Structures are given as structure tokens and as C-alpha cells.
Amino acid sequence: MSEIFNSTYFFKFIKFAAVGFSGLFIDFGITFIAKEKLQIPKYLANAIGFISAATSNYYFNRIWTFESRNPEILVEYTEFFVISIVGLGLNTLLLWFLVSRFKMNFYVGKICAVALVTIWNFLANMLITFNPERAFFLY
Numbered sequence: 001m002s003e004i005f006n007s008t009y010f011f012k013f014i015k016f017a018a019v020g021f022s023g024l025f026i027d028f029g030i031t032f033i034a035k036e037k038l039q040i041p042k043y044l045a046n047a048i049g050f051i052s053a054a055t056s057n058y059y060f061n062r063i064w065t066f067e068s069r070n071p072e073i074l075v076e077y078t079e080f081f082v083i084s085i086v087g088l089g090l091n092t093l094l095l096w097f098l099v100s101r102f103k104m105n106f107y108v109g110k111i112c113a114v115a116l117v118t119i120w121n122f123l124a125n126m127l128i129t130f131n132p133e134r135a136f137f138l139y
Contacts, residue, residue, distance in 0.1 A: 009126070015065040016122045022060070023053035024114060031110070042106060043092060050091060054084035066130035079129040086124070087117045 031049030034040040040048070058080045062068045070076045091113045098109035 012065055012126065013122055016061060016125075017118065019057050019060040019065055020114075020118050020121070023057040026056055027053035027114070028107075028110070043096070046092060046095060046110065047088060050088045051084070054081060054087075057084075061125065061130070066126075068130050070130075070132070076129055080125060083121060083124040083129060087121045090120060091117045 027049040029049070030052045031045050034045035034048050035042050038045075058077055061080070062073075062076065068076060094113035094116060095106075095109050098104040098112055099106055102109075104112070
């Protein structure tokens with residue numbers, strides 16, 4: 001487990017966070033358009049924004065952060081997407097909790113939820129999706 005905390009993984013996390021930050025613009029932009037302009041319910045709008053960002057994040061993390069050479073792109077994308085869906089559940093639960101229990105502004109709560117879910121997404125994708133050494137998943 002100590003390997004996770006070395007400089008190589010630290011820089012991967014920085015890249016992952018940079019990709020996530022770019023995805024944040026996609027997420028917030030689509031969430032805003034869906035919620036404010038299209039009048040889609042806020043939690044559904046949140047899901048639409050989150051999933052759109054997850055798709056772009058997969059592409060950039062594959063080529064830049066983790067430099068994946070896995071020829072099974074559909075399998076890799078599916079793993080990434082499943083991890084993102086779990087992240088979406090965590091994101092939505094945290095967002096609901098912050099908005100309903102702490103009466104936090106929706107967008108401030110969204111920033112907090114995204115920050116916490118980023119840690120989950122990085123670790124899960126590093127250990128599962130983009131881990132060429134794992135023996136329990138077949139390519």
C-alpha cells in the first residue's frame with residue numbers, strides 16, 4: 001500500500017485532478033444548462049452533468065494520466081464508467097446530505113461532493129481500471 005504514496009502516484013493524482021478539473025467545467029456547464037435552462041430536476045441534472053464529465057475524463061485519463069495501452073477499450077471504459085456510477089451515487093448522496101441537512105447552497109455542496117468523490121475515483125481507477133498488474137480481472 002505504501003507504493004500508492006510515492007511520487008509517481010502523486011503526479012498521477014495531480015494529472016487525474018487536472019483532468020477532473022477540466023471535467024468539472026463540463027459537469028457544471030451541463031448541470032447548469034439542464035437545471036436552469038431546461039428545468040430538469042436538480043438531481044437528474046446533476047447526474048447528466050456527472051456522466052458527461054465521466055466520459056470525457058475517461059478519454060483524457062486513458063491517454064494522459066495513466067497512458068493506458070490496454071487494447072480492450074470497451075472493457076476499460078466499462079470499468080471506468082462503473083466506478084464513475086458508484087462515484088455518482090456517492091456524489092448524489094453527499095450532495096443531498098449537504099443541501100438537505102446543512103442547507104448548503106446546491107453548487108457549493110456540489111463542489112464539496114466532487115472533491116470527496118475525486119479521491120474515490122482516483123484510487124478505484126488506479127487499482128482497477130488502469131492497473132496492468134491486476135490478476136483478478138482479465139483483459
